[in-house]
Amino acid sequence: MTDVVDSDELLRRLQRARACARDEERSWRERRDTLGSTDPGEAQQAAVRVLAYEAVVRVLDEILTPGKHAVK
Secondary structure (H helix, E strand, O other): OOOOOOHHHHHHHHHHHHHHHHHHHHHHHHHHHHHOOOOHHHHHHHHHHHHHHHHHHHHHHHHHOOOOOOOO
């Protein structure tokens, strides 16, 4: 099933996706910090997910606000 959407709807969807990714990143960061001393294996898995969501947020930021992150 395909929906035809206008540019405003596409922008809203991208913004919602970015907000969701930020929430997930924050959640996994908290989990990583909580598990750090008690369960290093799970903390490592949470750290990997934090990195993944950071990448998603960075990509969506660049799509929505080009040039926000300076090229390193």
